[in-house]
Amino acid sequence: MDLRRLGYFVVLAEELHFRRAAERLHIAQPGLSQQIRVLERELEATLFERSTAGVALTDAGRILFEESVPLLHEIERIKNRVRAAAQGQTGLLRIVHTRSLADGLPYDLVRGFRLSHPGAEIAVEIAWTTRNVAMLRSAEADAAFVRLPLADATDLRVLPLGSTELVAALPSAHPLARRRTLRFADLRGTDVVSWPRDQAPGYFDYVQSTVWGEEPPTVSASEPDPEHLLAAVAAGVGVCVLDMQRARKLRPRGVVLRRFARPALSAEFGLAWNPGRVPPLLDAFLTHCRNARDTPPDHDT
Incomplete structure (x- = not known):
């Protein structure tokens, strides 16, 4: 059964008037009549009673109308879902x-x-x-x-x-905590708390080479995430370099954050x-x- 033809039938069943239905469908009235006749032949049933008084649904036509409306709505829903998936909406x-x-x-x-x-x-x-x-x-x-x-x-x-600024996190009692900003050289020779290199080798090597140059720092502890890094700093284990926004959000008591002197360190x-x-x-x-x-x-x- 042709779905387009079934849609023509539904419109005609709603209007019960060939001219008005044809206008709604934007097709010629003879073309609509022809499509309805083809549908009736396919179903081997008369769907409309035609008389000088107008058009009326037969019993077969009423059953088809009752079944067609939800069917066409479901088909339209499926089409919309498929289109949405194809367009990256679902x-x-x-x-x-x-x-x-x-x-x-x-x-x-x-x-x-x-x-x-x-x-x-x-x-x-x-x-x-x-x-x-x-x-x-x-x-x-x-x-x-x-x-x-x-x-x-x-x-x-x-x-x-984009990029984010990195800062140094220090125990509040650390001598460097008295300074407003730090230079990279200030951290050399200081015990460091770091994340494991295998978590982000490129990022790790960039920070190490930028801050400490060719002489790697003494890593006193390795922690898996910013929360544990900052907890280790608060406990006085060492200092660490990490993302400023994360550090500000997670900073525990006993930790101060210091930016690097310009140019700021970013990653x-x-x-x-x-x-x-x-x-x-x-x-x-x-x-x-x-x-x-x-x-x-x-x-x-």
Whole structure:
């Protein structure tokens, strides 16, 4: 049964008038009459009683009308769902954050995409850069926020999104805590609390080489995330260098934060994905992130 022809029938059944139905359908009246006759032949049933008084549904026509209306609505619903999926409006998108960068722009990007795609299911996890890369490769995640530069990731695509400032976290009783800003050289010879290099080798090497140069620091403790890094600093184990926004949010009592003298120390971040797997919803999220990156932030005047 032709669905377009069935739609013609429903309109005629609602109007019970060939001319008005043809006008609603934007077709010629003879063409509508022909389509109804074809439908009646297909069903081997008379659907309308035609008389000088007008048009009326037969018993067969009433049954077809009762069945056709919900059927056509369901078909339209299916078509809309398929179109939405093809346009990246629905489906499941799995995003993983990195522990050193769960706030700020990454959070705003995911939140904004959720609001603009209410029909999509957005599943969010948090790990670290190396784990995020592994999740992309194993298809456990569709997109991952990562610290840059990435090491050994030529099979992935990366969209640079920006950078964040890094600061030094010090025990409040540390001699350097009396200074307003620090130089990189101030931290040399000081015990350091750090995250494991294998969590983000490129990011780790960048911070180490920028702050300590060719002489690596003495690492007194290794902690897995900003919360534990700051707790170790508060306990007097050493100092650490980490993202300023995360440090301000998580800073416990007994820890002070000091910025580096200009030029400030910053580290880049971006969004990574596997170019071999780009479903429509991920493509829509990538477009969303590109647009956000290319749009300058609003400033109060």
